[in-house]
Amino acid sequence: KSPTSYVPCLEIDGRTIVESIAIIELLDELYPEPPLFPADAWHRARVRALVEVINAGIQPLQNLNVLERHSSDSKERAAWAKHFNDRGLESLEKMMASHEAHGTRGKFAYGDTITAADLCLVPQVYSARRFGVDVARFPRVIRAAEAAAATKAGQAALPESQPDAVKQ
Numbered sequence: 001k002s003p004t005s006y007v008p009c010l011e012i013d014g015r016t017i018v019e020s021i022a023i024i025e026l027l028d029e030l031y032p033e034p035p036l037f038p039a040d041a042w043h044r045a046r047v048r049a050l051v052e053v054i055n056a057g058i059q060p061l062q063n064l065n066v067l068e069r070h071s072s073d074s075k076e077r078a079a080w081a082k083h084f085n086d087r088g089l090e091s092l093e094k095m096m097a098s099h100e101a102h103g104t105r106g107k108f109a110y111g112d113t114i115t116a117a118d119l120c121l122v123p124q125v126y127s128a129r130r131f132g133v134d135v136a137r138f139p140r141v142i143r144a145a146e147a148a149a150a151t152k153a154g155q156a157a158l159p160e161s162q163p164d165a166v167k168q
Contacts, residue, residue, distance in 0.1 A: 006063075021055055024116045036116040047110050050095060050117035054124050058088030062127060078131060085128040089138045092121070096140040109144040118148035122157070 002009035002018045009016055010023045017026050028036040037044045060066060061084040067077040092109075099110060106112035109121050125145040128135055135142055148154050159165060 020059075020120065021051060021116075024051075024119055028116070034113065036114075036119065038110070038113075038115070043104070043110070046095075046099060046104070047115045047117050050092060050109055050115075051120050053088055053091050053095065054117075054120040057091065058084055058124055059120075059127075062131065081127075082131040082133055085124070085131050085133045088124070089128055089133065089135065089141050092141050093138040096144070100140070107143060107147040109141075109148075114148055114151060114153075118144060121145050122148050122154060 001011060001016050004018055006018070008020055008023055009018045010026075012030075017023055024036060037047055062081040067081060070080050071077050096109060099105075104111050108114050109117035121141065122145050125135060125141065149158075155161060
């Protein structure tokens, strides 16, 4: 259904939308409670910055089509993906530390309310682990990802919770 032939592709009432951030923003507008972006412009921009580190700086560089284009050697592809995951999570850790230093603390990526940043962070941490990144080096990132994954919505989003998941 996606013109890009990639996931994600969300269909609602016979209409489709592609790309993670467009989907997140659409869902935030269609279902505004709870909001996925803070009301304050500066806080909203900080959440968007966290989202973009993942969306533009990590996630696309580990996609299979990018990895295959980069190298035919599986070890080189894994090293490439690990590098960008590690670099991106380190950036997120520093950003979250800076936010805390300026008064925004909480169990999630940006405060005590789940945001769009957490929606992007959970699968990114999963991917980083898959590529062998030592995620223990990023305690703020891990705390936020675990808090988001523990929510009812986080549990429902797990791959094994999907209707088409292979049951063992």
